[in-house]
Amino acid sequence: MEAPPETSNPADAKPSKTRVTAPTGRFALGTASSIKKRADGAPSAELSMSRSSLTKSTLSMNAAPVQRRSSTGSAGKQQDNGTSVVAKKASPSLSDGVKKSKLVSAPAVSSKPSLEKKSSVQSERTKADSMKKSVVKPSPVSTLKKAPSVTENSNSSSSSSFRRAASNATLNSPRSPSVTSSATKKLGSRTSSMDKGSSMPTRKKSSTADSRDSRFMMLPQVDLKASDEVRLDSRGHRVRSLKQLRLTPVLEFVYLRDNRLSSLEGIEILKGVKVLDLSFNDFKLLGFEPLENCKLLQQLYLAGNQITSLATLPELPNLEFLSVAQNRLKSLCMASQPRLQVLAASRNKISTLKGFPHLPSLEHLRVEDNPLLEIPHLEAASILLVGPTLKKFNDRDLNPSEVEIAKQYPAHTAICIRDGWDFFSPELAADSTFSFLLEQWKNKLPQDLIVKKAYVDHPFEEDPCHCHFSFTNQCDDGKLVLKYQWFIGGKTPTDFVPLPEELSEVYWPKREDVGRCLKVECTPILNDVQFLPIFAVSWPVSPGTGCPKVINLTVHGDLVEGNVLSGVPEIAWCGGAPGKGVASWLRRRWNGNAVVIDGAERMEYQLTLDDIDSSLVFMYTPVTEDGVKGEPQCTMTDFVKAATPSVSSVDVVGEIIEDNIIKGKGKYFGGKEGLSKFLWFREKENGEFLLVLSNSTEYTLAKEDVGRRLKFVYVPINLEGQEGEAAYAMTDAVKKAPPKVFDLKIVGEAREGNKVSATATVTGGTEGFSRVQWFKGYSSKFSSENELEVLSTSKVSKTFRIPLSAVGYYIVAKFTPMAPDGETGQPAYAVSDDVVEMLPPSLNFLTVTGEFSEGQMLTASYGYIGGHEGNSLYSWHLHEAEDDEGSLVSEASGLLQYQVTKEAVGKFVSFKCIPIRNDGVLGEPRVFTGKDRVTPGTPTLLSFELTGEAIEGTTMVTKRRYWGGEEGETIFRWILTSSDGTQKEIEGATSSSYALSCNDIGFYISVLCEPVRSDGVHGFLVSTEESGPILPGPPTCLSLELAGPMIEGGRLTFHAEYIGGFKGDCIQEWFRLHSDGSKEKLTTDECLDLTLDDVDSRIELVFTPVRDDGLQGSSKSVLSDTILPGDPKGVDLLLPECSQDNEISPIKNYFGGKEGTGKYTWYRTKEKLDNLEPDLVASCSEVVGINLMYKPSLDDIGFYLILHWVPTRCDGEIGDPLVAVTSDPVMAAFPSVSDVQLKQKSLSLYSGAGIYYGGYEGSSLYKWYRESSDGSRHCIDGADLMTYEVTDADYSCRLLFGYIPVRSDGIVGEEMFSEPSDIILPEQLKIEALSFKGNQVERDTLSAVEQIPSNEVQQHLWSNYKKEITYQWFASIGSEVDQTFELLATQCSRSYKVRFEDIGRCLKCECSVSDVFGRSSELISAVTAPILPGKPKIEKLEIEGRGFHTNLYSVRGTYTGGKEGKSKIQWLRSMVGSPDLISIPGEIGRTYEANVDDVGYRLVVIYTPVREDGVEGQPVSASTEPIAVEPEIYKEVKQKLDNGSVKFEVLCDKDRTPKKAQVMGHLERRILEVNRKRIKVVKPGSKASFPSTEVRGTYVPPFHVELYRNDQHRFKIVVDGDNEVDLMVQTRHMRDVVILVIRGLAQKFNSTSLNSLLKIEA
DSSP: OBOOTTOOOOTTOOTTSOOOOOOSSOOOOOOOOOOOOOOTTOOHHHHHHHHHHTTBOOOOOTTSOOOOBOTTBOBOOOOTTOOOOOOSSOOOOHHHHHHHHTOOOGGGGSSSOGGGOGGGOOOHHHHHHHHHTOOOOOOSSOOOOOOSOOOHHHHHHTHHHHHHHHHHHTOOOSSOTTOOHHHHHHHHHHHHHGGGOOOOBOOOOSSOGGGSOOBOOOOOOOOBOOOGGGEEEOTTSOOOOGGGSOOOTTOOEEEOOSSOOOOOTTGGGOTTOSEEEOOSSOOOSOOOGGGGGOTTOOEEEOTTSOOOOOTTOOOOTTOOEEEOOSSOOSOOOOOOOTTOOEEEOOSSOOOOOTTOOOOTTOOEEEOOSSGGGGSTTHHHHHHHHHOTTOOEETTEEOOHHHHHHHTTSOTTHHHHHHTTOOOOOHHHHHHHHHHHHHHHHTTTSOTTEEEEEEEEOOOBTTBOEEEEEEEEETTOOSOEEEEEEEEEOOSSSOSOEEOTTOOSSEEOOOGGGBTOOEEEEEEEEETTEEOOOEEEEOOOBBOOOSOOEEEEEEEESOOBTTOEEEEEEEEEOTTSOBOOOEEEEEEEETTSOEEEOTTOOSSEEEOOGGGBTEEEEEEEEOBBTTOOBOOOEEEEEEEBBOOOOEEEEEEEESOOBTTOEEEEEEEEESSSBOSOEEEEEEEOTTSOEEEEEESOSEEEOOGGGBTOOEEEEEEOBBTTOOBOOOEEEEOOOBBOOOOEEEEEEEESOOBTTOEEEEEEEEESSSOOSOEEEEEEESOSSOOOGGGSEEOSOOBSOOEEEOOGGGBTSEEEEEEEOBOTTSOBOOOEEEEOSSOBBOOOOEEEEEEEESOOBTTOEEEEEEEEESSSBOOOEEEEEEESSTTSOOEEOGGGTTOSEEEOOGGGBTSEEEEEEEOBBTTSOBOOOEEEEOSSOBBOOOOEEEEEEEESOSBTTOEEEEEEEEESSSBOOOEEEEEEEOTTSOEEEOTTOOSSEEEOOGGGTTOEEEEEEEOBBTTSOBOOOEEOOOBOOOBOOOOEEEEEEEESOSBTTOEEEEEEEEESSSBOOOEEEEEEEOTTSOEEEEEOSSOEEOOGGGBTSEEEEEEEOBBTTSOBOOOEEEEEEEBBSOOOEEEEEEOOOOBTTOOBOOEEEEESSSBOOOEEEEEEESSOOSOOOHHHHHHHSEEEEOSSSBOOOGGGBTOEEEEEEEOBBTTSOBOOOEEEEOSSOBBOOOOEEEEEEEEESSSSEEEEEEEEESSSBOSOEEEEEEEOTTSOEEEOTTOOSSEEEOOGGGTTSEEEEEEEOBBTTSOBOOOEEOOOOSOOOOOOOOOOEEEEESOSBTTOEEEEEEEOOOSHHHHHHHHHHEEEEEEEEEEEESOSTTOEEEEETTOOSSEEEOOGGGBTSOEEEEEEEEETTSOBOOOEEEEOOOBBOOOOEEEEEEEESOSBTTSEEEEEEEEESSSBOSOEEEEEEEETTOOOEEEOTTOOSSEEEOOGGGBTEEEEEEEEOBBTTSOBOOOEEEEOSOBBOOHHHHHHHHHHHHHSEEEEEEEEESOOOTTSOOOGGGEEEEEEEEESSEEEEEEOOOSSSOOEEEEEEESOTTOEEEEETTEEEEEEEEOSSSOEEEEEOSOHHHHHHHHHHHHHHTGGGSSSOHHHHHTOOO
16 A cells, blocks of 8 residues: 655654644745836737737646645645656746746736736736745756647647646745746746747636645555555546546555546445545535445545535545645534544635534644634634544644633533534633523423523542533423433543433443543423423543542431331442441430440441430441541431330249249330339139239239139330330139158268169158159259259159269259149259269270281270279280280280281280279279180282393392281292293292393293292282393303412312303403503413412403304403412301491401401392302402491492401411301481582572482482561472472572482481572563664654563563663763763653754663562663754744834744754735735845835745755744734824825925936925825926926726835835826825825725725725
């Protein structure tokens, strides 16, 4: 995709974001002064001919390119398909061409088709001066080709090109200064060639180049490159209809500007178009409906047409940029454009904001040069209409004061503006908008119903928002009901959607409503007649404060004693999460302070007696879920009243038995109780009741009451004497007195296990089945049954056996008498004299259950008596015979169970129990002995496996676990299995191990084992898995030993044990080793005869095993002892028990004279050797030491140690060697670990290490711990390796490594810990590189951009642990060779705005990032290239001056962009209401002295900033208010104009020679007479002559008055081409009065009335 060619986007422009840049002022050159000068000797006919020739197209330059314009009206760059070449013949200059043709070339910039009107012809000299003073920069590149011939076709095709080229010749583009002086020459050439042209008329153009906006915008960059398939460029091809073009749906970029299109018919095929340029065509009353298909359209250019309305422009969902500048729009009414970011509507006729569309994404709005600008605070109105997305207005950032002004308007202002309300100042806006809405609502409501107020409170999140509507009903008839409906809208008061359930006066904004406007519609219903609704809108919902508050607090419930009150708060949470508030109730007496009620902290409270005549205060404090408390609120009730007296739960207490006292009771309620009434009635036989007692709650049952019921009546009465409703209770029929007990006693001894009985005398008739119940108590005196503990249920039996639980307590008997009819009397109680005594501890039985067999579980049980049992003693014993003492089984001591072990087989098992009371008293022990001996278990192998590699020469060993008595001679059978499955048993292989031989190669081997108990009982046969196939081993000499006496004359032979396939011809070599270390080869025979030469030497045999295939194995050597003539002998040699690292001291006895220094050799062997022949030991063992003392090492564990001792006499004679072997293998030490360390391998990887000791290490355990800052340690789950990789949970903690040593046999040692590591911190944050974003140019903003490393670790750290990034800027000092940087102390942010003083200096930015752990990364810096000066720019341009035509005006502005050079200044005039600018020749300085020609015009200055190196910036303009007449002159002119006829005395030059200077001596007096009809210059009469009229004429054009800028006393009156006169007055004041009076009287012939400028009525 590509942007329009005339657009120049910066390098960093983003495609998705529209950036708009334009000059701050307007620049256009208008026509020159309309004053015409008389040409010397030129007849009027020639002038007429020249004028008529201007209406014809005679220029043959159809090949000349046309300068394109941007959609906003500025000149663009020359197109690629232009034909600008160097002219073959130099064109005449503009001034030359004008002189020859007597024509003027300025009308090209007029706002009317000036080429066709006579009045547009200009003065030659004036126009030439104007063109020379143009601000167009010359360029040697752009020239125009001269037309070679003039034909009809060329004339016809070049007419429009001529108009556009002529327009461009006088219009300087602020962005592209490529229009050159050669273009001026081109215009002059065209002008001179017009006399030769044909008479073909020129096509009229309704809009000229001068009417186009000169500003320039940066457009959204869609794409930089596009193929021809998606791009169509037909600019300037005079296309009249889209049907002439090949439009396809795939087109994305369509440029059709500078054509003659007037209809969009056919555009609907462009379904994929993204950029559509239709600028500068003939669109007028355009129907935009065909654009509805262009859903992907992003940029639409419609500038430079005659469009009057956008009402039919459809909603385009992707439109981002719309230019409608330089049209005839009167408003911006159109459909909503949801994604529009830039709207350029400058230079239209927009005068109202009514119907302004909804543009939710608009960022930049431009409406310059529209009548709309006369509206005060237009920028504030735009902010209200667009909303918070608006960033720029008329190419400037939003004015903060306008933003603040916008906030002063009511929320509904935007709605009113769209409906046509005239924008007012904020002070009057509230009343004015409300009146505007009332006018709209007037027809919706009845005449008598008047709206008084309609507004909505400012809404806050989760805070109730109230709407306020009030009406006045003037007729006061009927009932008015208001119905409400709430709506939610966007960021501006648009797109409202109803909230279905929000129908009250209050709405609670939600979190998702923040930033959106609210609207509420109020529908009045009067006398059941519903009228149309009115509305009110709010400002956008603001975020809540997070602090809750109570909106309303009420108490529900009747204020009567006994009722429950409920506190009901209404809470506004204001953005906080609802939590549980704090409630409390207070009681306030009359004329007293409120007191907190204890325990009343719930939302409900039940009124009590204490609350009567008090008011209650409910206090509530709202609290959010995060603990934020709001302000407490409280509410107070009225005084609580007492309830009506009443009574409930009336009952009669006591047994209804003769002679008993019963009591009536009830629960009173109803204030404080007074003298309530209590009445007792006895039931009569007829059912009536007789009053028997009053005013008493107690009544004693008499004999008369037996068999009758009693009624107790309770009449409640309060203190005030108010009587409530009576309540009563009925008793059962009164019973006669029951039987009674006397003389109750406990008979028997109070001792544990004894029987006691209760005896008593029962009165009250014949005793029936009286019952006795037994208790225990703490006291010897009875007080209450509640203090007793039950020992038995109530029984008829009167005897009782005392249980253990009664020991230490008194026995209590409860005797309940009972008559034969079942009537019971009052129970009686008897207490024992003493507490119950305890028996001595003993066992009443003892037994053992279970099978007395190996592996079975035996369980003992017994019965204990004699108080509470303490820790009785249990023990198990094994007996060889039934009557022996037996041996204690220590592992089962203190247990009631014993699992029979192997040691118990064949023995008797007994269990002994010694009873012990809890106070430590021991009883008699008791023993239980089993009747039979323990039988062994069935022989069984618990595990059985074969170990060893299946290689020849390897010894295969079986490992087994036997169970079932003492193991006997277990049977082993070794089996070989061939590859075809055939098995055979190895003969003679009956042990638990077997050495593989060469005959076994290729077979699989397994073992069958039949366990055998020592008594010959066989178990089940068990087999191992097959191992193999057996491979041949390398030729190896397993052992090599020398044979033969080591004495001179003896013969030495050797024994070599060979494995490794079939043996071949092995090699043996004999060497003699001398004492000096030299070696001598003797022979290769199989034996060696020792000679005299061998004495005091040693013989070495080197044996090289060779397989039958010739493969040689590793050589093995054996070294003999020194050859001696004889050996002494040793007697005894014993080795004690040995363990790892414990030094062994052998026990030895020597025989054979005085012992000298013997020779000792220590060997180790896996199997214990029965035959300790020295040679055999040497051949089967490994030498491990040569000293008398030997300390077993780790390698010796599990081996037997053999000491070979060669006894030596003191004279050096050596005896026969003696050999001893240890009785048991070397034992391993207890496992332990030392020097446990923690090492850091990398930033995130740690490893643990320790030195293990204690045998061979097994699968030791490793643990990792995390130690927090408070010292607590936590084991890390899953961290069980020697290495540990740090995780996020470890940061800020320390790591420890735990090492638990485990020996190879499973024994576990003590865990040891390493020292804690340093505090674990992650890798420091890093910045890989630092770069700059932005142009390194003055005034531009540089932003430092840090590049984060791409690895996952840094990405993770940046996203989780980054705290802040710090920046510091520096500026360079000195040259590039010796460059240093000084600190810019205040520049500590990411961005830095380049200053003027930075030009030529390098900037450096240092950046570092800190993490949450307080660490900062290394500083990284980047240095810019030397800062370049910015593009010249002038800001805050203004014109200073008082505003009168006699004042001096000066231009002032702020220049930026390097050092200012010779900037260009041009002063112009502008008529009020007209866009045309009139250049003031020669006024190019910073000051300008106004004159009478400026009256009524605005002074405009165009300032083109120029840098000292000649680079030009954008021109900027400023203007004054219309220049007024100086007050004193104004009064004098007005007076003379009121008279209507005036005479002035003036001077006239007698000598009219042009080059002669005027002096007062050549001046003559004249009378200037002016009135409303004519003007006359009269020469006064003298003595020699009469008065004569020199000049006479009317004010009909071309009448005008001219000033001389270099002479403030002279002026010229031009009546027509033949009549003109130069006059002079004494002062400038008089000149100004004369000219203003003449122009005032001639006002009806002028296009602008001077009287209107002077505010004089005609």
